Amino acid sequence: MIRRLDSQDPAFATQLAALAPAGESSASAVAARVAAIIADVRERGDAALLDYTRELDRAPVHQRSDIEVPLTRLQEALDGLPAEQRGALETAAQRIRDYHERQRQEGWQYHDAQGNLLGQRVTPLGRVGVYVPGGKASYPSSVLMNALPASVAGVADITMVVPTPEGQLNELVLAAACLAGVSRVLTIGGAQAVAALAYGTETIVAVDKIVGPGNAYVAEAKRQVFGRVGIDMVAGPSEILIICDGGTDPDWIAMDLFSQAEHDENAQSLLLCPDADYLDRVEAAIHRLLPEMERRDIIGKSLAARGALIRTRDLDEAVQLSNALAPEHLELSVEDPLTLVEGIQAAGAIFMGRYSAEALGDYCAGPNHVLPTSGTARFFSPLGVYDFQKRSSLIMCSAEGVRELGAVASILARGESLTAHARSAEMRLAKRSRAGD
């Protein structure tokens, strides 16, 4: 069901490494297929987009209007929800918006001692594409988490794409798009949707950045268009690492592991605890609870393939192991999480204390659920408002202030044999501008 490991076992490092995400052995076939799709969409535009959508999503689309969802349809979807669902969605949207408002960055400027103005301008991106997975993973929460930060940043044009296999629209997804302030919804997906967003077609205006999770083809397509447009991150299988001191109800921890494992057979669920008896109790809870779960097949496969209950020497060692993995989700299910968190070097989101189930962060706590996976929390951050803002440096020299700067620039430019740079600076020292100052 789920393997047991011990950090003191000489084979532990090898055993743990074997649980890492699958390598890139199959990736070159995906990359070639994606490259062909992107080239085709660049070449044939909407025609290619419709062809792929018919073929890959088995959706009955024959003309451009078939992939467009009218904005009135979004409001209808929201209005049509049961009151309880609508209330929950609205509460989640408000909480996510509140949290993200605190991430918005402002420009700043100052004058240096010589009177030159220096600063940084911060402006929203112009156009953003939001990818929302379709089919079995069509999640309204993804819409909120991806589109709301763009909305808070002030992005004027938010184009959402969501594949609709067999042409099925998800009412909750449309309702979430309504709450998130999306500008346009297109029922396309896969590498073809990423290509259309990056390069534009007859009916789709090219965006500046594409965000949102997707399958291997979507991830590869985002990687390939990176540079032409911005992307959020290269997403891999989802993962949780729980550090527990043995004081949390074992059923809660078992269910937290399940909640990660139910996403996907490739998802990873790890529990680290110094108490072997506690690991026994969690293992027993897993065996007892699994048969009750609707998604027990996926959970079982995920736990067997990549899950582990790991006995560590102590909590400090668990923190060290966590730092080496830089997990997407980290639960510190311990008595004093505020002390333990000080040692954490990299993690996408940190859930502290016994009540902070990862599932709360997935939906409504406020922070984003689009998080760096596969160890990339070493250098990536959660999706945020900052991903939808860009900065420009500001430099404004006065006639007086240019003197020290120009002299220094001249010396350094000549040291690099860039004499036009040097003379460009020196000219500002030698005389005043015709227009005066």
Add this chain to the structure above:
Amino acid sequence: MIRRLDSQDPAFATQLAALAPAGESSASAVAARVAAIIADVRERGDAALLDYTRELDRAPVHQRSDIEVPLTRLQEALDGLPAEQRGALETAAQRIRDYHERQRQEGWQYHDAQGNLLGQRVTPLGRVGVYVPGGKASYPSSVLMNALPASVAGVADITMVVPTPEGQLNELVLAAACLAGVSRVLTIGGAQAVAALAYGTETIVAVDKIVGPGNAYVAEAKRQVFGRVGIDMVAGPSEILIICDGGTDPDWIAMDLFSQAEHDENAQSLLLCPDADYLDRVEAAIHRLLPEMERRDIIGKSLAARGALIRTRDLDEAVQLSNALAPEHLELSVEDPLTLVEGIQAAGAIFMGRYSAEALGDYCAGPNHVLPTSGTARFFSPLGVYDFQKRSSLIMCSAEGVRELGAVASILARGESLTAHARSAEMRLAKRSRAGD
């Protein structure tokens, strides 16, 4: 020498498009070569690194210690500089540090109305690799601009790589590395250096992020390792767009165009002005000044290939054209730049007023000179301290605070058919943790 265009010409859009950066037609050969080098370095480690360095840099390296520059050598280089150069380098370093200190971001947290703690932790990256171009483009200013923001962010381990064609070390580059707080210097470059930084070798510890400009091979290598490590941006040819109202000394503007063009034959220099007579005067200045320039061959080729003096209808149209191009460097050489800048939507760095030559920003004004090129200022920002910090979301629910969150998460999770998520939330509502609260 340099073409003249008019924005009112029916062919203008086509003419301007023809000046865009070269397409990707030759890129697949580069990509394949780079992929082979990366695979080889991953496979053979230091041995491959030494082989490529001998072959491509014609450097006499035969063992691992041959590519390591002792840190004492950096201080010697600084101590050995002429006083004027040392002073200029130190002034530049201090100004760059001062500006970047203002970019450092701090974490924050708050309690929501239900008593849950929410926040964002901000921590420095652990290890960073800084790529510094070698040979004809070995620039000490690049060292300062790439390494200082990492240093200000608090990155503990900064590994600098700089190729040394024929084994030649650049004293100014080593001195700059000393001032910038670099931890280690290796005399390697090209795709092989990027591969070594991304994957590690016997002697090089893999880093979390690689920054710094380089040639087409370096840019492609960074693109290929993106995801395994972070990168700053995919750099293309450097470019300047100058908007002038006709009131600046034409010699100054000509020299500013030269200072961009002297970087590289592929660099781009554009001047936009509504006054045709002024463009005549700048063109005359170009013809008069070019023969004096040491790098006149490169400047001439760059201006002929990608430069243009463009008459626009008015300054507003010049701003619109600039927004469409999203230039790396933008000079607003006008009487009232603070008003004109309000209309700018995207640019890497904005130089305002007649005294603010781009060259000042390249060396010592304070802002970074590593800037987004080829229109990527639409979504990329200048290199900054924020590129060397990462964020983790913080979520800590109390026994009381979990109630609303748990109820909302349960409803939304069931709407997505993720019942383990739902039960994980519901369990926290049903009873208290064994450890109490």
